Amino acid sequence: MTEQPENTRAEGSTADSRPSTEGTVLSVDGLTVIGRPSDVEIISDVSVSVNRGEILGLVGESGSGKTTLGLTLLRHLKRATEIVGGRVWVGRQDLASLSERQVRELRGRAVAYIPQSPASALNPALRLGDQLSEALHDPTLTRSEIADRVREVLREVALPDDHAFLRRYPHQLSGGQQQRVAIAMAFVGRPDLIVLDEPTTGLDVTTQAHVLETIRSMTREYGTAGVYISHDMAVVADLADDIAVMYRGELVEHGRADAVLSDPQHEYTRRLLMAVPLLRTSGHEEPPARDGEPLLRISGLSAGYGRTQVLEGIDLSVSPGECVALLGESGSGKTTLSRSVAGLHHQFAGGLVFDGQALATSSYRRTAEQRRRIQYVFQNPYEALNPRKRVRDQILGPYRHLVGRPDHPDLVVAQALERATLPASYGERFPEQLSGGERQRVCIARAVATRPDLLVCDEITSALDVSVQAEIVKLLRSLQDDGMALLFVTHNIALVSNIADRVAILNQGEIVEYGTVGQVMSAPEHEYTRALIADTPDFELSFPGAPERLGLGLEQEGRGVDSGA
C-alpha cells in the first residue's frame, strides 16, 4: 500500500503497519465455520493463501460454502453462523481474533468486497458520490482529498468523474456502470485484498469482458490480491492465477490455474470442468433440410411497451422438432419476442402463424388447443412454482385446464416427471423440498405434461449452476429428439453453439444474423456476432480423458442428422 506513490492516505495510520515486502497478502489457516443451532459445518478446515497482485479463483456450486468463505475473509458472518476454528491472516493481522471495531477499521481499507449484484448492493436512496466517499472512511483525510481520490478511482474504472455523475443515484446507471461503481467503491481505499463475489453473473458477455478487464488491470496496478468467487469455470480459467475448488464446505483442489485445468486431481473438479458449455466454432452438423410448412412462422413482427418500440421487423420460423435459439443481451427484446409467441405480451403486430393458423395476440383469445400446443418455461424456477402447492397439483393444473380431467391423474404426473427425468415420487413434494435444478425440471414437467409441439424456454438455465445447467440442456435435447420443437432464448452463446440447430441473433430489437449454428459460429457475418464470440471467456479442456471440446456429452450420444425425424 505504501508503495503507491500517489497515495493520498496519511502515512502511519493504523492499518499501514503490515510489511509490504512479504508476498502473501491473504492466508487462511484451517478455517471452520458452523451454522447454529444445528452445528453443521458450512466450511470445514479450509486453508488457502493469495499473493500480492494475484487472483485466486474460488469455484464451487451454490451451497458449496464459497460465498460464506468469501464473507469470512471480511469477518462478516451471516445470522446464526460462527467461526469455531482457524485463522484469517490479512497481512499481519488475524481477522478472526480482532474485535468488531478493529475489523471495521480494516474493512474497505485492508480488505474490500465487490458484490454479486450491484443493483441491490448499491443503496438506492444515496447518491453515488456519498456512497463512494464514505467507503474511504479515514478521519485523517480532508474533504477535498476524499473528493480527489473518488474522482481518481472513477477515472480508473472508466466512468465519468464530473459533479453531475457523482450526484446521480444508482438507478440512473446501466448494469455495467453499476458494477464499475462497485469496483471503484472497493478500490477507493486501496485495499490489500479484494473479495469478488460472482461480480459478473448478471452482466452481458460484452459488459462482462469489460468488467473482467477492469478487475484484472486494477489488481495489477494496485498490487492487490484478489479472491474471485464464481461457479463459472470459463471465467475463472480466464482470470485466475490460482484455482481453489470447493465442494460441500471443503477445499477439494487447490493449485496454479494451468495445473488445475490441465490435470485436475479431484473427480468433482473434472465434473465441473466438463459441465462448462464450450464455445464450438466448428464441427457443427448441418441440420436436415426441413420441407413443408414450419410449425411456427413469425413474419414482420414488431412489438413494444406503450410508445417504446422493442422489436422491429422480426422474421423467424421454427420447424417441427427443431431447436431455434434466440440469442441476445439483456434489453435486446428476446424475452418480449418469446412472450409474444406465448401470448403473454399483447402489444405486437405482424404475422404469427402456428401450424397454418394465425395466433391471436392475447392468450385469452387463443383456443385451448393452441395454448396446449405452445408451452412456456420461465427463467427463474424459484419464482415460477407456487410454493403452497405440491408438484403433482402444479403439473395437473394446466393439464386439467387445457386437456381435460384425466382418467388416471397419477399416470399423467408420473409420465410428465419421467420425461423431465424425475422419479414419480416427487409428485408429493413441495417446491421448497427441491433444489434449483429439480425445480426447473418440475417446470419442464409441467410444460410437457400437456404434450406440446413447441416449448418456449426463456433463459431457463441462467439461474442454475453450470453442472445443473448441463443436465437441463441434456434433458431439452432428449425432448427435442422425441419430436418437440424448441424456441430457446438465451444470452449464452456457448450454450447455443451446443444445443441449437439454427440461431437468430437479436441486437436492439432486430435480428442481425440468422442461420444454421454451423454457419453463424464458424463464419459470423455481422460485427455484433463476432464481438459476442470474441468476448465469451473460453478455455480448452486439455486433461487426459476429457471429451473433446464438449461439455455436454452430446457427441457420445451420437446425435445424428436425423434426430428430428
Add this chain to the structure above:
Amino acid sequence: MTRLIAVRLFFGALTLWAVSLVVFAATQALPGDAAQLILGRDATPERLEALRDQLNLHEPVAVQYMQWLQGVVQGDLGTSFSNRRPVAEFLASPVQSSLTLMGLSALVATPIALFVGAFSALRRDRGFDHSASMGTLVVASIPEFVVGILLILLLGPGGLDLFPSVYAREGGPEQWVLPVLTLALAVAPPIVRMMRATMIEVLESEFVQQARLKGLAERRVLWRHAAPNAIGPVAQVVALQLAWLAGGVVAIEFLFNFPGVGKVLMDAIENRDVPLVQAVVLLIAGIYILVNLVADVIGLAANPKVRVANR
C-alpha cells in the same frame, strides 16, 4: 414529482367534497326538526315558521346543500343552532386546544415509536425485541379509553398522584400529561411494529450488508443506509395513526373533560346542532386527508426514482 403531488392534491380535494356530501346527507337524515329544537317545545307555530324561513329549511335539499357548500368554501360554517354564535368563531378555541393535544401526542409518540421499532429490528429475537413486541401487543389490544382510565388510576390522584386526571381551565401544564400520554400510547404500537418489520427487511438487504462490508460504523449503517429506505412504508402507517388521532381524540377528551372539538362534537350531537356537527366532522375529515397527503409526499420524496424522474 410536482405533477404527482398536484394529482394527489386534486384527489384529496375530491375526497373532501365527497365527505361534505355524506356529512350533509347524514345530518339531513337525523330525526327531529332544527327549528323545533332551537326554540323548544313551547314555541308558537308562527315563530317556528319564521325560523324555518330564516334557516332556509323550506328550500329543496339540493339548494340547501349548495348554499351550505358555498358558505363553507368562503369560510362561513353557518351559525350554531344552540348558542347562536357563528360556528367558525365558536370552534376556534376548541380546535386550537385539540390540535395542540394531537400535535403533542404525535411529537411524543412518533420519534419514540420509530426508535423503538428500529432498535427492535436491530436487536431482533433478543430481550428488547421480545419485550417491545409483547408491550405493543398488550397496549394495542386495550381500547384507548381503558388505557386512559388505567393511567388515571396509576398516576392520577387515586394512585401516585403525580398528575391531575381532569382538565381545568385554570390548571397548569401538568394537566396535559395524562391525555397526551394516553393518545401517544394508543398511536404508537402499529408504528413500532411497522418500523420493526420494515427495518428488518431493509437490514437484511444487500446494500446494508455492503455498507457494513465497507467498514461503516453501525450507527451510520442504521441511520444513513437503512432508515431512508424504510421511510416510505412507515410514513403511511404513521399517517394513518396520526389521522386516527383526529377521531380518537373524541373519546379521550370526553374522559379527561378536555375542552376540545371532541367535547364540542358530543354536545352538538346531543343538541342536534346540525351546523356544528357538520363543521366538526368536515374538519376531522380534512385533517385525515391532509395527514395522508403529507405521508404520500414524504413517501414519494423518499424514493429517488420518483424524486429525480420529473426534474
